[in-house]
Amino acid sequence: MRTKRKRRSFLGGTLLTPKNARLVFHLGASCAPYVHGWTSRTSPPPSSSRFAEIEREERGKLKGLPVMELVPLSRSSISAPPINRLQRRNNLKWKQSQPSVSRKAGIPCAGAKPPRNSGLSSQESKRIENLYQKEGRRLLRLLEGLRSRASPEVCGEHHKYFAINGDVGLANIPKKVDEVARVIIPGLPDDSGGSPISSCYWEWKPKISVHYEKSGSRNVDAPAVLFLPGFGVGSFHYEKQLEDLGRDYRVWALDFLGQGKSLPSEDPAPVDNREGDSEDNDALWGFGEEPKPWARELVYSIDLWREQVQHFVEQVIGEPVYVVGNSLGGFVALYFAACNPQLVRGVALLNATPFWGFLPNPIRSPRLSKFLPWSGTLPLPSNVRRLTQLVWEKISDPSSIQEVLKQVYADHSINVDKVFSHIIEITQHPAAAASFASIMFAPRGQLSFQEALSRCQVEGVPICLMYGREDPWVRPIWGFQVKRQLPEVPYYEISPAGHCPHDEVPEVINFLLRGWIKNLESQGSVSLPLLEEPDYVQYEILKELEYVKEGSHKSIKVRFLGSNFSFWNLIISSLKLRLASLMASFR
Numbered sequence: 001m002r003t004k005r006k007r008r009s010f011l012g013g014t015l016l017t018p019k020n021a022r023l024v025f026h027l028g029a030s031c032a033p034y035v036h037g038w039t040s041r042t043s044p045p046p047s048s049s050r051f052a053e054i055e056r057e058e059r060g061k062l063k064g065l066p067v068m069e070l071v072p073l074s075r076s077s078i079s080a081p082p083i084n085r086l087q088r089r090n091n092l093k094w095k096q097s098q099p100s101v102s103r104k105a106g107i108p109c110a111g112a113k114p115p116r117n118s119g120l121s122s123q124e125s126k127r128i129e130n131l132y133q134k135e136g137r138r139l140l141r142l143l144e145g146l147r148s149r150a151s152p153e154v155c156g157e158h159h160k161y162f163a164i165n166g167d168v169g170l171a172n173i174p175k176k177v178d179e180v181a182r183v184i185i186p187g188l189p190d191d192s193g194g195s196p197i198s199s200c201y202w203e204w205k206p207k208i209s210v211h212y213e214k215s216g217s218r219n220v221d222a223p224a225v226l227f228l229p230g231f232g233v234g235s236f237h238y239e240k241q242l243e244d245l246g247r248d249y250r251v252w253a254l255d256f257l258g259q260g261k262s263l264p265s266e267d268p269a270p271v272d273n274r275e276g277d278s279e280d281n282d283a284l285w286g287f288g289e290e291p292k293p294w295a296r297e298l299v300y301s302i303d304l305w306r307e308q309v310q311h312f313v314e315q316v317i318g319e320p321v322y323v324v325g326n327s328l329g330g331f332v333a334l335y336f337a338a339c340n341p342q343l344v345r346g347v348a349l350l351n352a353t354p355f356w357g358f359l360p361n362p363i364r365s366p367r368l369s370k371f372l373p374w375s376g377t378l379p380l381p382s383n384v385r386r387l388t389q390l391v392w393e394k395i396s397d398p399s400s401i402q403e404v405l406k407q408v409y410a411d412h413s414i415n416v417d418k419v420f421s422h423i424i425e426i427t428q429h430p431a432a433a434a435s436f437a438s439i440m441f442a443p444r445g446q447l448s449f450q451e452a453l454s455r456c457q458v459e460g461v462p463i464c465l466m467y468g469r470e471d472p473w474v475r476p477i478w479g480f481q482v483k484r485q486l487p488e489v490p491y492y493e494i495s496p497a498g499h500c501p502h503d504e505v506p507e508v509i510n511f512l513l514r515g516w517i518k519n520l521e522s523q524g525s526v527s528l529p530l531l532e533e534p535d536y537v538q539y540e541i542l543k544e545l546e547y548v549k550e551g552s553h554k555s556i557k558v559r560f561l562g563s564n565f566s567f568w569n570l571i572i573s574s575l576k577l578r579l580a581s582l583m584a585s586f587r
Helices: 048-064 085-093 122-149 235-245 302-317 328-339 366-370 382-395 398-408 417-427 432-441 449-459 476-485 506-521 567-585
Strands: 068-076 101-104 107-110 158-165 181-184 197-205 208-215 224-228 250-254 321-326 344-350 463-468 491-495 540-549 552-561
Touching (some): 197 235, 197 302, 208 235, 224 235, 224 328, 235 250, 235 417, 250 302, 302 321, 302 328, 321 328, 328 344, 328 449, 344 506, 382 398, 382 432, 398 417, 449 476, 463 476, 463 506, 491 506, 506 540, 506 552
Parallel strands (some): 181 540, 224 250, 224 321, 344 463, 463 491
Antiparallel strands (some): 101 107, 197 208, 208 250, 491 552, 540 552
């Protein structure tokens, strides 16, 4: 006779039966070790007594979250498929009571429905149901992204987690939530109070000049700060930092080669006009058959930009710097710091892209690279020229640029006319199309983002993470990946803010950068921004930063994740934010 095995949670032995479960999320095997913060490979998992203590702590945090409760069910040292026999047997028992299930990436997701007889109208019930399903799918996508990218050597055990819906209707949701602490921060200086900006050129190599802007040259004893831009923009994207932070520090902003104003001053591969070619043939530079000597090995790759930053710091700045990078600039900043830790005092990543380049690196994969007919060198091959012209006509169109700006800025009331005009000016340069093609076909770097991150960790390079929460391109999940790999680094999640928080909410970014630099310069005696004490062990701090902008009051929520912030806290915090947004929609 087969005996039924009781299913008990390994956290305090809480028994979960099908009778008390209404909503089931299978969060996947890979997430469980991170949920309890077991990200360190050197420290063993907590003991059973510690599990009970953790459960009491986490359940205490869940008191304000009546809608969903996360309970781990079972633990096995053997890997298993997402849906096992026990689940299928339970699904048969729950035919009458279980809500409808939708699937995504092999993981079952049940939509949460309001309980019956809750006193809600059918329209209200439908609205809540749609909201629950939408938020459930988004959370599931977030967790599934982590599951699919989890490191196998870290996840040696198999865990299953489920989210269980409680009996909560609209009448049960608390009408008030805990008020967020408010912090008054300075606004941007006016036109007369900002630090003046100088536009300069640095001749790095023959015929190759680099444009940069600088501010705060009078602050001779102040730390040096270098800003690196994202793809498609340049130093102009950091003017709000140059004017503000230049009052306290010596600040530089660099244009990468092939972007901004660091484009060639002459055609690197001119078209031969001896046969009477039309004007259209020489409207774009780099479309000839033979490159000039200075451009023979020129490829606008991430390795070139890393080398460019290194020589700029050594030859122009002349001392170690704090490096701040947004998007592509974040990757380059991290790559530069990993290869030159002696030149770096700290790295701040603003929605840094964790990948760049599609083709294999010739040094890491020499055999594979030989099979590629072209790897971004000038001039463009004949079969690439027509494609480049077609693509460039589309992406350089003003309407396309406006659409991109709408995507990357969460607040559409932000005036981006100046940024728009700068980008249009860049696209009209005759070398812009060939530079774009070279960037797109350039190989990957010698180090991946994760490898650069690991090397910075070994070298002890201080890192700070500042991510706009509403970024449609570099979603917050990528910042959480960095936080998981380096749990001791401070993480600031800013909302509402998109892909370019330094330009969308410069007051917040400048405030956080000032505090972070002061913390490092004081060797920890000055606390990090938003913290009251220098030593931070908090899981999470949520504060609302208020400032005056153009005569009106603005407020931005900033969530700080401390050194002890585990993946479990991330799930709980995300659910709380979802619940708060849900309640706000009914007010």
